[in-house]
Amino acid sequence: MKHFGQRLRWFGSDDRRERAGAHPRMRAQFDLRRRMLLVCGFLGLGSVALLARALDLQVIDHAFYQQQGDARFLREIPIATSRGMITDRNGEPLAISSPVESVWGNPKELLKAPARLPELARALGMPQDELASRLSARADKEFVYLKRRINPDEAARILALDIPGVASQREYRRFYPQGEALAHVLGFTNIDDRGQEGLELAFDDWLRGTPGAKRVIRDNKGRIVENVDLVRAAQPGRDLALSIDRRIQYLTHRELRNAILETGASSGSAVVLDVATGEVLAMANLPTFNPNAVGSSPRDAHRNRAVTDLMEPGSTMKPLTVALGLEAGVITPATLFNTNPGWIPNGKYRTNDTHNWGVLDTTGVIRKSSNVGAAMIAKRLGDAQFYAFMRRFGYGQRTGSGFPGEAAGLFPSPGSPGWSGTSKQTMSYGYGLNATPLQIATAYAALGNGGLLHQPSFVKGQHNPPRRVLDAKIASEVLHMMQTVTEPGGTATQAAILGYHVAGKTGTSRKASAGGYSRRYIGYFAGLVPVEHPRFAMVVAVNDPDPSRKGYYGGVVAGPVFRNTMEGALRLMDVSPDDLDAWLAVQQAAEAKRQKAEGRAAPASASVSATTARAPQ
Template sequence: MSKRTLHRDLQLPDRRRGPSARKRLTLVVVLLGLATLGLVVQAVRLQVVDKGFYQAQGNARFLRQVKIPVSRGTIFDRNGEPLAVSTPVESLWANPKDVLDHDDRIPALAHALGVDPAELKQRLIERADREFVYLKRQMSPDAAKAVLDLDIPGVNEQREYKRYYPMGAVTAHVLGFTNIDDEGQEGLELAFNNWLSGKPGAKRVIRDNKGHTVENVDLVRAPQPGRDLHLSIDNRLQYLAYSQLSDALTKFEASSASMVVMDVRTGEVLAMVNLPSYNPNAIGNSTAAQRRNRAVTDVFEPGSTAKPFTIMAALDSGKWTPTTKIDTSPGWYVLYGHTIKDDANFGMLDTTGVITKSSNIGASKIALTLNTEQMYDVFRSFGFGNSTESGFPGEVSGYLPIGADWRPIRQATIGYGYGFNVTALQLAQAYSAIADGGVLHHPTFVKGGGKPGKRVISPKIDHEIIQMLKTVVTKDGTAPSAQVANYSVAGKTGTARIAAAGGYSKGKYFSVFAGMIPASDPRLVGVIMVRDAKKKSYFGGKVSAPVFSKVMAGAVRLLDIPPDDVKTWYTGVGAPDASKPLAGSNGEGVAP
């Protein structure tokens, strides 16, 4: 029997055999214990020691604070008709890194967006360090859904709002427009931007690895929608003024035109129109010149529409009455080397006749009898050279030289409307003061926003001026085409040369009419300014006065203003035919 057999049989231990089962078990237990201890330590580190760090890292990847967009306030006209509304749209954005990780999907994404794939990829590469990049903004919900349905990782949507203007070009210059971020850029959208904008809210959300929101966690800040704005504008009068001004612009082939209609008792602007206009729903198709609100930004010399203020200063001085005589023969005279002339030899006129015939000679001679400071104070008190304080963005103050600096020739030319300049809104404000018995109101574009006016001339003198202005629209005056059937009208024409470098442009004029209705108790004032009429006529009585007639004929019906003169001389339906010769002067005292 061998030694090995003897050991096995006797079950003697073999020193060459490995550790016993007990030792192996002990080793396994120890190893498992160490592993468990390691896991416990790691868990403690993750859950206690470094909890804040890892939680922040997780939140940074999946928990986001996002903006809650709010709609801009609606702009209404005075009758509650919407003029500017916000409509919901969708904007698409992407995490560039996520999209680039699936660059094989970029061609499909580019095709859906209507862009070049190479340009889109390059744009994403250039912004790869960001987590948010707009792909396309202000899309229709259906168009955005078509892109999202491609289920491309990293592409998401965001709700936004886009401004829509139902009346388009008709109200463009009053309202202005907003940019792609829905912020006011021009007009009343800019003036009342803070009121209309509101304040976006904020909330925390959990997003999945594709950027999709899967849960709303909590509300950080409640959204505050923009507040509505009710304007003084009457959209019916606005459209009427736009339509009639457009017809005049076409008929006389003029370069531009403006019209302002005001409520004389409150200073509320009921209509303000400029041509050429633009579509605020498609700003990209317009030019800066088209977007300019000429009624508040463009100045012109008022010409003969300034003569009533010269006559008021004369009456206020006590040196003149409505019947004081003045000789305008022979239709011209020379003052310090400057020739001042009328369109005809009107001979002997009274003060009223100077207004009726629009005599430059009469107005200049009357002006020269006045104290310059007193005349300046009257012009200034009616708002010339001052801002109207309407609050409209970009409004200019015009220019009226200081009275102490007037020399005789300056005083004479200011007397018939040259040597200073105004805006259409300023002229409307001044005539509204005449219409309201000598009380000046600051214009407002907000319904009910008018403030108490300030008396600037005595009621007696103001009444006398209105009676003089009524003669202008008779067959013996310069604007019978301004008449409105069954209503008395008072107003004044003006035809002023357009200033240019070194003097005046040859053959170019501003055609102006400023009037009020009904003259017995004025409710409305309208000012029309047409620039550079090239065809048929350029006189204010033939170009602008008929626009006043047509707009006001509709306005008194729409506003239910009762007639005050059923015997008014009238030539037929609508405005009198401006192409027919008018009795008396037809030039409104155009300066040489």
């Protein structure tokens, strides 16, 4: 035992083992165990480090790394929304938004694959150099539009090429079914669907919707692989119902275009108002443009001349001069005016008539459109009195229609630099002041509405309270005086409408030029129909007609536009005739002529019965 114990102690001593030399197998076991402990130690430390890193990523610094990941794959993209529809007063669409696609690209991705650019340029229909230049200019960006607002089928063909970094998104494009006929009233929108002119601009906040937003995950090709969250729902724009009647608008545009072609005029404007409400039923201008292809039209054609262009109103001022004379008590309907010899002095100038009309009563001043007669009335009126009355009817101020760019006109006040000793006399027959066709139409609508003036409106049902500008009795008297203008002996027989009494006034204004007036003209006709209960007020202005064709007088160049447009409007709106006797007489004469041609006579009662059955409604 003693010997065994000594041996054991000797074996357990490292120094003695070293000196005596250990057994080879025992040495190998010891080295393996030490290596295992070393490896396990390293693995343990690695596990602790991984756990610590996971804790740092997922708990301690989670927000930072989540943000970094989102920046690479998570995107907040807009949700397109449609613009509100514009309709006419009967609900017919005038402006609608159609869904389209816009193709975009990631310049960083596209520039990494220059071999695909020629293929992409061909698909986009653009030169390769232009595409490369556009991408290079935004090389540090992740987004650039390649082609906007195109047909979805075309966008699908481009995406089918599977070019990295090319994608598409939904947008909306404005479409105008009426095209050129309503271009100046509606205006148009830009490529971002924002109103630029006309009512699209005036009501942009109302029509424009609020885009939504959503978070999505995109892959490296820009494709959406997952919808993560709805940030904000899209709100479509609100619809807008206009006072415009597209049928009357079409008639107005067609007849104005025919007049421009027949007279060789450079431009023209026409306005139709509802007398009882002041609502604009139609407004046409030429030259015009196609709002569906704005870029192809000259900029000058975009101007809505009916509200922006200032013109000397000419003889359309005479009924208002007469109305003021009646209101002031300086004349009566029976007052006589000796216009011989066809002119009177006006300072160092003359006020001339086209003919020497001799002695005229008040009605004759309007029927023959006598400048001398109007000037004689103005001489009986005070300057301030004349100015205040015309301002009452809206001259020299905006009508309040709200149309963008509407002009206020030019109507100088007494004592201002624009007013001289001859101003009142020349203004009485429409020179020395400027107005727009809409202002003239508004004033005439007040005459037809018993002296109540409405602000014109382009929105259905938007009726501002009217204000009285003239006594109803005087308005009626002036209206019946104006009726003689379209009857035999008047200056606008071409504006007469069979079956209806028409009250109107012609105007032929020489255009101002440097140092005086040129030999260029504007021909007007302003009228109301029917006289007994006026429904429509219409003003037509034909600018720069060619005198060698039909002449340049308002009754000849503008009167037919009024007649043809109003004939259609009265029929469309089912307005009862107020001159049925004249209609029946014409029909009976036509029936008698037909019977005579057939060699037999028809009983008078039978003719009346037959024609009555065909009387306009």
